[in-house]
Amino acid sequence: MSQEQIIVQKFGGSSIADPIRIREVASRICRSRLAGANLVIVVSAMGNTTDDLIRLAGETAGADGAPNLREVDTLLSTGELVSATLMAIAIQSMGQDVVSLSGTQAGIRTESTHGSARISAVDPARLRRELDAGRILIVAGFQGVTEMGDVTTLGRGGSDTTAVAVAAALGAERCEIYTDVDGIYTSDPRLVPEARKLAEIGYEEMLEMAMLGAKMNPRSIELGAVYSVPMLVASSFADAPGTLIHGGEPTLEVRRAITGIPVDRNVAKITVRGVKDRPGVAAALFEPLADAGISVDVIVQNASADGLTDMTFTVARADVQRALAVARDRSEVESSEVTGDPDMAKVSVVGTGMQNSPGYAARMFRALASAGVNIEMITTSEIRITCIVRRDQAQAAAQALHAAFKLDKAAD
């Protein structure tokens, strides 16, 4: 590996939950360094630190108030500062030259939307200077800084985003995401014992998988795709090879038809019946949900009959009560009934191979029917077909689809 090549490695909170694990990861990093790589390490907060800090903020805000997001951002950012400095201390004790950098020091500039800021630019000046000095860099993930000098956080999975953004800004050879899973599987191994670890996967497939239940942050994959940063997802505890997420390299020319069967069992369904079918009614329903910070996923509207229509949409299970309250509160929607069901699941088939080939939907529906699984809603994209099924049928559905599309056998 030449002196110019840079590798970014990201370690999640469970990998560095206490001083002992931090030292284990530190010696792993030192081994990579001795193998010749220029390393930029991005760390999350240790273990449950972020949740603990959020609870502390809630207690301090008292019964009345929601804590101010700007203040919460600085508060939460301390979690990654602690883990970054401790990692630097551990690596230094093993004899390597190392320096920790906050988001501000690492040049992670963001917009000023506190709590879920988007990275606007990475100024790599200091990163380069420290790398040129021969140091291992430890960057506090999940955080950035506004033009004003205020600290922001990047929202859920933000440390992955930091890692990919830094890799893009430095032109790194690869961004390695070390986590408590050892790669991307064809389906959830807890539900489908035959699920198989993928050696590689394309960005767009991974993006669909991530949004449909695979444990990855979609934003970081999007960023990786835009800047063509090859991303390796691997275990921080074992040395097993992980899954490489990358663009259309030659080995992927012959694409698998179906790459994976992501399953999300954390889905609730809201049905609004007897809605007057006139312009603006969808906006009147969904704008207040967005204002309440409730993410709506699948939306289905049935064909209108007698000027009345039914709308069904899904939200995360935890949001079902709030979503029901908001939907029932919309007097201008004039619906006859609003009901909710928290026990749904989302089962999808994902693969770029289905793009120009007909028949995948039919095969999916046939496989589900044979397994006795009832489909409640259907939605599709170019490389994905998603069915909403009852939660207690999710496992049967995933197993049936995994077998029907022969995912237990490697295609490549």
Next chain:
Amino acid sequence: MSQEQIIVQKFGGSSIADPIRIREVASRICRSRLAGANLVIVVSAMGNTTDDLIRLAGETAGADGAPNLREVDTLLSTGELVSATLMAIAIQSMGQDVVSLSGTQAGIRTESTHGSARISAVDPARLRRELDAGRILIVAGFQGVTEMGDVTTLGRGGSDTTAVAVAAALGAERCEIYTDVDGIYTSDPRLVPEARKLAEIGYEEMLEMAMLGAKMNPRSIELGAVYSVPMLVASSFADAPGTLIHGGEPTLEVRRAITGIPVDRNVAKITVRGVKDRPGVAAALFEPLADAGISVDVIVQNASADGLTDMTFTVARADVQRALAVARDRSEVESSEVTGDPDMAKVSVVGTGMQNSPGYAARMFRALASAGVNIEMITTSEIRITCIVRRDQAQAAAQALHAAFKLDKAAD
């Protein structure tokens, strides 16, 4: 109070040890705000946070290494970021406009001596902008930033220093230090029940008191004196009036002869006997102690006899074994014997009134003799006489001096 007047208030770690205490202090701050003051609040880390972080750093550094000071500084600085943001969250929940600022954001520029950086300048631009916007400012104490953008800490008592420096930079009317004592006493009330709280005290007297055992950071008092910042020391739990530290205002024209009797029972004595009395021998002894980070306080050298001399000096009790080892290791000092005694105490009389009046030393020695206290070492400054006595005689010494100089009766 006019719109222009600014008051800086500093709250120590025990005053804000948990969310409940933070909310108590927050409502106190809101009351001050409603009374019309423009407020800059400086906070320490909550309770034992700093000690917990130091332990965590030690565990992570492992058996081999002392943790890197630059990394420890950023690590420790998170303690004050947490308390500053929580305080802002509490105040905001009570309806006041408020913003927290890190040392970096507050413009606290320091030299780059990690672990005990000195403030080189305070850039008040952002502080002024936020004050002009009508906000209460919460500044994370104990920390600053180097020209490079690296976080530093200011060493022991650093939050007091932050508070006084900010008060000086903003031309604040007063810097109020809220702590777990309710003011400065004529002597340690645990040893001398007649000890009386002082309503006011001059900077130089306070500086001597602070260096001799009173619970205050000498650096902050020095800074207050240089920039003429009136400092109020008061209880963060009670509303009782505290002690005002200030310069030579009219009410102090008639100075007390003696202001206080500070006592420090944390003293050890090292004696080096039979030292060859030639140039450079003192340097050969004390330079290695300084290099080892051991603070030497009182130094006494007896008159030389036969080209040999005895040197005695005091160090903090915790340092006695290390100091002994360093002193015994000095082959070039060629001493016949090095002994240590960890059970000493330092009892002083302090007062600007003694400056041009003879006889105070004689009165002090007479009072100690009458109380049966043996004096082991003596050292003086213009406004102070200090005696080193045995630790078990410190209380008798302090009580005798407190009575002899009539400190139980207010002079003003």
